[in-house]
Amino acid sequence: MRWCCGCAPGGSSTVSESHAAPLVVGSGNTNHRRSRHADDEETVAMVSQTSLSSPPVTATTTILREEGNNHRELSTPPPVTPLVQQQQFYYSPGKTHIYHQLPISGQEPLTTGPPLHPSGGETVSGQTYIMNKYGSMLLRPCKLVLFVTSSPAPASAECAFFQRLKSSSWTIHRTVPDTAKDDFHKFRPVLILLDSKLPNLQSTASSLHSLPETEDVLFGVLCDRALSDKRRKTLESEFHQYFLASSTDISLCELYAKVSAQLRALPAFFTVVDEAEQPIKICDENDIIQYVNRAYEHISGVNRAEVIGKDVSEIRLKTTKTASLPSAIVPSSAPTEIDRHSFQTHRRRSSEWHCIPVPSSSASHQYVYVKRGSADVAICRDLSLKSLRSAGALVDAPITEAMSVLANLMHRCDEDVQPMVREAIKILSSSELYAPSITRFRDSDRIASGYYEGLIRLHQPSRHRKRSVVDAFRDHRVATGETRRRISSDVVNALEKEDSWQYDVIALERITNNHALSHLGAKIYERWNVGETLRCSMDTIFKWLTVIEANYHPNNSYHNATHAADVLQATSFFLSSEVIAQYAQDVHAVAALIAATVHDLDHPGRGNAFLMNTRHKLALLYNDHSVLESHHVALAFQLTLAQPGVNIFARLPREEFINMRRAIIDMVLATDMSRHFEYLTKFQQLTTNIPDIEDNRDANSLTICRMLIKCADIANPCRDWKLCKQWGMRIVEEYFEQTTEEVEKGLPITMKGFERETCNVPMTQCTFIDMFAREAFSSWCEFAELPQLLNMLEFNYDSWKDQAGTWDPSNNSKLL
Numbered sequence: 147m148r149w150c151c152g153c154a155p156g157g158s159s160t161v162s163e164s165h166a167a168p169l170v171v172g173s174g175n176t177n178h179r180r181s182r183h184a185d186d187e188e189t190v191a192m193v194s195q196t197s198l199s200s201p202p203v204t205a206t207t208t209i210l211r212e213e214g215n216n217h218r219e220l221s222t223p224p225p226v227t228p229l230v231q232q233q234q235f236y237y238s239p240g241k242t243h244i245y246h247q248l249p250i251s252g253q254e255p256l257t258t259g260p261p262l263h264p265s266g267g268e269t270v271s272g273q274t275y276i277m278n279k280y281g282s283m284l285l286r287p288c289k290l291v292l293f294v295t296s297s298p299a300p301a302s303a304e305c306a307f308f309q310r311l312k313s314s315s316w317t318i319h320r321t322v323p324d325t326a327k328d329d330f331h332k333f334r335p336v337l338i339l340l341d342s343k344l345p346n347l348q349s350t351a352s353s354l355h356s357l358p359e360t361e362d363v364l365f366g367v368l369c370d371r372a373l374s375d376k377r378r379k380t381l382e383s384e385f386h387q388y389f390l391a392s393s394t395d396i397s398l399c400e401l402y403a404k405v406s407a408q409l410r411a412l413p414a415f416f417t418v419v420d421e422a423e424q425p426i427k428i429c430d431e432n433d434i435i436q437y438v439n440r441a442y443e444h445i446s447g448v449n450r451a452e453v454i455g456k457d458v459s460e461i462r463l464k465t466t467k468t469a470s471l472p473s474a475i476v477p478s479s480a481p482t483e484i485d486r487h488s489f490q491t492h493r494r495r496s497s498e499w500h501c502i503p504v505p506s507s508s509a510s511h512q513y514v515y516v517k518r519g520s521a522d523v524a525i526c527r528d529l530s531l532k533s534l535r536s537a538g539a540l541v542d543a544p545i546t547e548a549m550s551v552l553a554n555l556m557h558r559c560d561e562d563v564q565p566m567v568r569e570a571i572k573i574l575s576s577s578e579l580y581a582p583s584i585t586r587f588r589d590s591d592r593i594a595s596g597y598y599e600g601l602i603r604l605h606q607p608s609r610h611r612k613r614s615v616v617d618a619f620r621d622h623r624v625a626t627g628e629t630r631r632r633i634s635s636d637v638v639n640a641l642e643k644e645d646s647w648q649y650d651v652i653a654l655e656r657i658t659n660n661h662a663l664s665h666l667g668a669k670i671y672e673r674w675n676v677g678e679t680l681r682c683s684m685d686t687i688f689k690w691l692t693v694i695e696a697n698y699h700p701n702n703s704y705h706n707a708t709h710a711a712d713v714l715q716a717t718s719f720f721l722s723s724e725v726i727a728q729y730a731q732d733v734h735a736v737a738a739l740i741a742a743t744v745h746d747l748d749h750p751g752r753g754n755a756f757l758m759n760t761r762h763k764l765a766l767l768y769n770d771h772s773v774l775e776s777h778h779v780a781l782a783f784q785l786t787l788a789q790p791g792v793n794i795f796a797r798l799p800r801e802e803f804i805n806m807r808r809a810i811i812d813m814v815l816a817t818d819m820s821r822h823f824e825y826l827t828k829f830q831q832l833t834t835n836i837p838d839i840e841d842n843r844d845a846n847s848l849t850i851c852r853m854l855i856k857c858a859d860i861a862n863p864c865r866d867w868k869l870c871k872q873w874g875m876r877i878v879e880e881y882f883e884q885t886t887e888e889v890e891k892g893l894p895i896t897m898k899g900f901e902r903e904t905c906n907v908p909m910t911q912c913t914f915i916d917m918f919a920r921e922a923f924s925s926w927c928e929f930a931e932l933p934q935l936l937n938m939l940e941f942n943y944d945s946w947k948d949q950a951g952t953w954d955p956s957n958n959s960k961l962l
């Protein structure tokens with residue numbers, strides 16, 4: 147089937163002499179004049195198309211490179227019987243123009259029309275722009291009629307029907323039966339009208355129907371008066387419609403011109419898809435394969451004729467076991483366009499294939515599978531770790547780069563190499579090779595370097611000054627208060643909806659007079675049956691919570707027991723997610739709750755860098771490694787095991803205690819921000835290979851729970867704005883106090899940008915989101931299917947941004 151588009155070159159809508167015209171598929175230079183020796187390579191693509199009315203549309207492409215007037219065949223895919231004749235058109239890859247060229251030797255495709263209309267969906271100077279979900283495409287309805295009559299000379303006065311057609315920019319070519327076929331090939335009309343007075347009307351129509359390219363052409367008979375039923379019945383096998391010469395209704399013709407213009411775009415797209423470097427296949431909603439491209443044939447070793455029409459599950463690919471298709475998860479409801487972009491879409495999870503539901507208005511859906519890690523990153527998400535980082539990621543560890551190369555390689559190499567590459571990735575991701583270096587933020591960005599120095603790099607060459615800055619940890623303030631809980635109705639009410647993300651833990655802090663942790667903890671532990679797992683009573687658990695709460699510093703503006711309650715509440719919320727419940731083991735879930743409770747125990751209100759710079763005894767004790775985090779969890783076990791009546795692990799069998807303790811330590815240590823990107827990368831690596839997640843449940847559960855508590859620890863920016871803002875002010879106040887002390891004592895400033903006199907608080911929050919929160923929650927929310935948290939993060943980011951422009955540092959003296 148050959149196509150032409152019916153506008154003259156240059157976009158005018160005058161009746162054109164020649165009707166081949168370019169179909170611009172991409173943006174490209176639409177004024178590009180194709181010359182015989184164009185500066186960029188021109189190739190001729192011969193495409194055979196099935197009839198458009200009979201899916202699946204298969205296309206074989208024989209690429210011919212044009213050299214002079216000769217065409218040398220470039221590549222031939224495995225033979226698939228073309229159902230119809232060859233179509234010939236040109237495309238120049240560099241400019242993604244596809245020229246439809248009638249196979250008249252030597253005829254140049256014409257220059258293209260004006261540039262794509264930016265808005266799309268409009269008709270400008272006779273050109274129609276079709277806006278689809280992926281952007282506008284320039285299509286020009288082909289308004290060409292071939293009128294077959296016995297007298298080629300036009301009647302003195304055109305009939306009303308023809309006048310109406312011409313007034314709507316239609317071109318009418320008259321011909322006689324003997325030259326009708328040649329003229330059809332020459333003009334490529336969308337509408338063939340035969341004069342009802344033709345002596346051999348039916349045989350003429352039948353002869354034209356025999357041309358394969360007429361399968362999508364509208365056949366009409368033009369008559370002076372309405373046909374009798376009998377006459378219509380005899381003609382119905384040859385004609386789709388009869389038109390009265392006296393009629394001025396051309397609506398069917400107009401519609402058909404538009405529809406066929408869209409259909410004509412198919413060969414272009416199939417050529418692009420067929421020539422794409424990455425394997426692509428298209429399935430319908432029943433997972434029947436409708437189409438595969440040449441790269442798929444190449445990588446799978448099967449010919450498309452062997453797979454088209456087959457059920458995905460039947461496909462056993464010859465060369466790549468892993469390339470088998472994932473079993474489909476049919477969504478309960480057809481994903482709408484919006485769904486497609488929400489995390490709730492039931493994507494067919496597979497590490498090998500990126501599945502894209504094709505948005506369509508119909509209930510049934512097609513799915514495009516694109517093999518991951520393939521050449522054309524533009525379409526499929528590249529598995530390299532680098533691409534897993536948000537484009538704005540500021541930090542890349544050398545090891546991450548190496549793993550990104552390996553992840554890419556893994557999906558391109560053949561099957562016997564793949565396991566080795568996969569193993570290499572596992573080895574690299576298991577050892578401490580992550581030494582993130584801030585690579586992309588401006589040195590002048592003091593806040594970002596403040597976070598980097600103060601949270602990640604930590605160690606400062608420091609002047610030695612003996613400091614007994616924080617001795618509070620010696621003062622083990624053990625609560626000797628009563629352990630029998632009396633709960634007022636206010637507290638009971640304040641504990642309502644503790645399972646909601648909107649829960650206001652700061653209100654609970656107020657109502658309980660700084661005992662949010664013990665009260666909220668008791669409720670959450672009870673809801674999670676922690677007592678059952680630990681084989682201890684809720685009374686013991688409440689006593690334990692009271693002791694732990696008493697060892698947080700109430701005078702810290704941020705790192706106090708309410709922050710622990712906040713992180714515990716977030717941990718409980720995340721554990722409630724269906725996806726997490728599927729992957730987190732019970733022991734790790736309970737460990738996460740306990741870890742959240744103790745994760746900042748006895749925090750001195752100063753960061754690790756400060757303790758290291760002051761040679762604090764904790765820094766000496768823990769050799770500058772995760773100093774505070776080690777202290778939090780060590781003290782937690784000391785307090786638990788040393789205090790009679792509060793040992794919540796007392797009844798745990800030894801083996802279970804060892805496992806529980808290991809998991810709690812692991813998760814608390816994971817809150818050390820100096821290893822943020824290490825844990826994040828491992829989580830991303832794991833969750834982009836969903837099938838792998840099944841084969842090492844224990845280790846994977848821990849990786850997920852580490853990420854869970856990490857996100858709970860930095861979840862402030864995802865909370866309701868009122869809470870987000872309060873937490874932001876609290877953390878900055880604590881930083882101000884640290885910086886003030888560093889200045890007073892001549893210590894290195896660990897958190898640059900957090901000087902009370904000059905700090906732009908909203909800007910510090912935006913930087914925290916840019917550097918840490920956005921990327922972590924993008925990965926976390928996609929995996930845990932919590933898209934609403936990302937929406938809140940971006941809303942809060944914009945709220946901080948709005949304030950940053952007018953922030954007055956004089957506000958910094960009264961943040962709380």
Ligand SMILES: Nc1nc2c(ncn2[C@@H]2O[C@@H]3COP(=O)(O)O[C@H]3[C@H]2O)c(=O)[nH]1
Pocket residue numbers: 601746817819859860861862863873874877910911914
């Ligand atoms: N600026 C800013 N930093 C935060 C916020 N939440 C957590 N952090 C930082 O992330 C760190 C996580 O570990 P810590 O609790 O030790 O200290 C925390 C802060 O340094 C926030 O809302 N704003």
